[in-house]
Amino acid sequence: MAAKRVDPAANAAAFIDQDDIHEPAHDRNLWAARMKRDAAAKAIPEWEDLRTIASLIKEHTLTHLDKYLEQFEANAIKRGAKVYWARDAAEHNQHVWNILNERKISSIIKSKSMLQEECGMTQFLETRGITVTESDLGERIQQLDNQPPSHIVMPAIHKTAADIAQIFSKAIGTDPNNTDPHYLNEAMRQDARKRFLEAGAGMTGANFAIAETGTFVVCTNEGNADIGAAVPRVHIASIGIEKILPKVEDLGVFIRLLSRSALGTLATQYTSHFSGPRKGGELHIIITDNGRSKRLGMDDFWHSLKCIRCGACMNTCPVYRRSGGLSYGATYSGPIGIILDPTFDESKYSELPYHSTLCGSCTEVCPVKIDISDQILRWRKVMAEKKFLPISRRLAFSAAGKIFERPNLFHGAETAASAALKITPHFLLYNRALNPWGRHRELPHFAKQTFREWFIQNKQQNQEDKQQP
Amino acid sequence: MNPREQIFDAVRNHLPAEKIDYPQIPVFQKTITELLPAFEERLLDAGATFFLPKDLREAQFLLEQQFGEASVICSATPDIKGNRDIRQVKNPHELADVDVGVIRARFGVAENGMVWLTEEDLVVNALGFLSQHLVILLKPTELVADMYDAYVKVSLEDTAYGCFMMGPSATADIGAVLVHGAQGARSLSVYLV
Ligand code: SF4
Numbered sequence: 001m002a003a004k005r006v007d008p009a010a011n012a013a014a015f016i017d018q019d020d021i022h023e024p025a026h027d028r029n030l031w032a033a034r035m036k037r038d039a040a041a042k043a044i045p046e047w048e049d050l051r052t053i054a055s056l057i058k059e060h061t062l063t064h065l066d067k068y069l070e071q072f073e074a075n076a077i078k079r080g081a082k083v084y085w086a087r088d089a090a091e092h093n094q095h096v097w098n099i100l101n102e103r104k105i106s107s108i109i110k111s112k113s114m115l116q117e118e119c120g121m122t123q124f125l126e127t128r129g130i131t132v133t134e135s136d137l138g139e140r141i142q143q144l145d146n147q148p149p150s151h152i153v154m155p156a157i158h159k160t161a162a163d164i165a166q167i168f169s170k171a172i173g174t175d176p177n178n179t180d181p182h183y184l185n186e187a188m189r190q191d192a193r194k195r196f197l198e199a200g201a202g203m204t205g206a207n208f209a210i211a212e213t214g215t216f217v218v219c220t221n222e223g224n225a226d227i228g229a230a231v232p233r234v235h236i237a238s239i240g241i242e243k244i245l246p247k248v249e250d251l252g253v254f255i256r257l258l259s260r261s262a263l264g265t266l267a268t269q270y271t272s273h274f275s276g277p278r279k280g281g282e283l284h285i286i287i288t289d290n291g292r293s294k295r296l297g298m299d300d301f302w303h304s305l306k307c308i309r310c311g312a313c314m315n316t317c318p319v320y321r322r323s324g325g326l327s328y329g330a331t332y333s334g335p336i337g338i339i340l341d342p343t344f345d346e347s348k349y350s351e352l353p354y355h356s357t358l359c360g361s362c363t364e365v366c367p368v369k370i371d372i373s374d375q376i377l378r379w380r381k382v383m384a385e386k387k388f389l390p391i392s393r394r395l396a397f398s399a400a401g402k403i404f405e406r407p408n409l410f411h412g413a414e415t416a417a418s419a420a421l422k423i424t425p426h427f428l429l430y431n432r433a434l435n436p437w438g439r440h441r442e443l444p445h446f447a448k449q450t451f452r453e454w455f456i457q458n459k460q461q462n463q464e465d466k467q468q469p
Numbered sequence: 470m471n472p473r474e475q476i477f478d479a480v481r482n483h484l485p486a487e488k489i490d491y492p493q494i495p496v497f498q499k500t501i502t503e504l505l506p507a508f509e510e511r512l513l514d515a516g517a518t519f520f521l522p523k524d525l526r527e528a529q530f531l532l533e534q535q536f537g538e539a540s541v542i543c544s545a546t547p548d549i550k551g552n553r554d555i556r557q558v559k560n561p562h563e564l565a566d567v568d569v570g571v572i573r574a575r576f577g578v579a580e581n582g583m584v585w586l587t588e589e590d591l592v593v594n595a596l597g598f599l600s601q602h603l604v605i606l607l608k609p610t611e612l613v614a615d616m617y618d619a620y621v622k623v624s625l626e627d628t629a630y631g632c633f634m635m636g637p638s639a640t641a642d643i644g645a646v647l648v649h650g651a652q653g654a655r656s657l658s659v660y661l662v
Contacts (some may be wrong), residue, residue, distance in 0.1 A: 029645040046497045047603045056492035063488045066480045085473035113487040116649040138642035139652055155641065161644035181643035184653060192652060198564055213625045215624050223598050223653025229630075230594035240601065241480065246491065248625055253494065255633075263641075266511065266581035267616075278594050280560075289476045297483030433655040445483070 003348040006329035008355040013037045027321040034315040055369035058306035068211040068244045079276030081283040082218035089119035105200030107131035111225035113205025115238045119329050132196045135224035144171045150325030153262045158324040202228025212247045215275040219268040236284045241292050242305040243422045250277050257367040261310040265284025283306020295343050300378045304339045306368040306437040313362035335362035338374040350388035353379035504579040504612040515636030519659040520661030528662045539568035543594040546573040561595035570600030574607045580615040583635045587628040603654040609661040
């Protein structure tokens with residue numbers, strides 16, 4: 001049965017229309033993260049070189065992925081980890097279930113893992129009687145509200161403190177009128193503590209996996225992954241095949257980029273390196289494909305596998321900031337979501353490529369130089385070729401959409417209307433009769449270049465990158 | 470074919486035709502010249518505090534001053550005395566009531582205020598995460614400039630667990646307001662001694 005098509009524009013309209021609080025706060029908070037990212041980037045003279053190097057390391061690894069996967073596996077086993085392979089979500093979840101079931105474990109504590117999210121693991125385990133507790137505060141908020149995360153780094157960023165006070169009052173008996181983040185955090189800390197101590201296993205994802213040593217790295221600000229790994233006897237880590245880096249020294253580049261890009265901080269508070277089980281513990285690593293090898297074979301889209309899940313493209317995206325992540329109706333939202341989600345289900349996510357102004361800002365901030373807005377454009381072509389009929393709500397984007405479906409047209413359109421870039425936001429923002437996007441908004445922040453300029457420069461840049469030794 | 474072989478097959482069949490070489494990572498010009506002051510500043514940015522006791526005796530005294538109310542102090546370093554012997558701990562759960570954990574770090578990173586702790590330094594990993602407050606001892610000479618130098622020093626071959634800790638536990642998940650003490654330590658004090 002085909003899944004119902006997601007209509008991101010309609011969902012976004014609902015997010016904007018709910019009141020005068022949520023969407024402006026969302027926009028403001030994400031833009032603040034983007035500004036902090038800019039300041040952090042500017043403070044490093046070699047920032048642009050780092051992006052290029054990171055991109056090349058990822059491209060090198062992905063074009064030699066079989067070799068590095070073998071190396072990682074061999075070293076992880078040597079260090080005492082048990083390694084499992086999962087072709088898809090079902091196999092991944094089955095491995096987790098088998099590990100838990102064999103050990104009669106009935107409750108687990110997990111930190112954030114987009115891969116586990118992709119696999120629908122929590123629901124799978126819950127229907128088998130396992131109690132699953134999210135330990136990241138944002139993820140826990142979303143879990144208690146029966147929603148998926150809306151942002152890959154800030155899962156509950158679309159909610160206000162008042163929303164969270166309501167959720168916590170129902171779930172853990174806090175005062176519904178007390179919206180002080182310190183108070184709410186403390187209440188959840190106390191509640192989570194018990195769960196950490198009761199859990200039979202701790203689950204984590206991984207930000208990076210190092211072939212050379214069989215190590216994987218987990219970055220958090222709360223230390224929740226570390227408690228999950230240090231307290232229960234069993235640690236299970238889910239790792240996508242694209243997380244591999246060849247060497248330990250690569251981390252010097254990637255750790256410098258990751259949190260600066262994500263939140264504008266110098267690093268996450270905890271950058272933890274797991275090489276084999278801890279003293280007295282067990283370590284299980286589930287290396288999972290779930291569509292990644294197929295993506296690797298897509299000439300136009302395999303670069304999306306370089307993604308380090310920093311969320312910078314979401315924070316900067318004028319459409320994402322105003323839509324809220326749940327509008328995308330998918331595991332991944334924002335610009336990265338637009339280029340990943342259709343690889344899971346083209347029909348269901350056929351509208352996502354139109355949920356963009358193609359302003360190019362995502363490509364500019366991406367720490368691994370993924371050509372995100374190029375890929376969005378190419379997905380539009382795919383959708384147009386496959387004749388996915390537009391949902392009527394796309395009206396708001398349709399003029400721009402037509403232009404971008406035929407890339408050879410947009411140079412002319414751009415000159416004629418002094419940049420196609422500007423057409424789209426006007427459509428989006430000022431035509432209130434058509435849509436709610438125009439409410440009390442100033443123009444969002446756009447790339448200084450026009451799309452065309454960026455497009456050309458980016459092409460040159462890519463060629464230069466490739467010439468580098 | 471088992472799933473492992475099928476994944477390798479799928480990867481090999483889908484490898485992009487063009488192979489990209491591993492890039493040269495140049496030695497970047499160091500921007501930090503005075504490591505200690507930079508490290509101290511970054512500690513404060515990360516929400517940590519630091520102290521400069523003259524010697525270990527003074528450090529012990531400082532600890533008692535700073536955490537006079539604490540009922541359980543567990544030290545993983547012979548340099549500081551607590552009242553819970555970590556070498557007797559059989560199960561991490563026994564550390565659930567620790568008020569202050571004391572650990573000696575291997576080195577610090579001036580670029581961001583991180584300290585490097587391994588399983589050997591923590592003795593029981595959970596000490597670094599179940600303790601309400603942390604005191605980290607660090608020789609002020611044991612500093613590197615940045616993450617490039619830091620990763621030369623970590624030697625992941627020798628430890629099952631290593632953590633760069635940058636200040637106390639933090640979150641901004643509620644209304645984008647920064648709060649310390651999300652799940653891990655509420656505070657982190659570095660004693661430069
Ligand atoms: S696509 Fe780039 S900017 Fe977006 S999350 Fe991935 S790495 Fe970050």
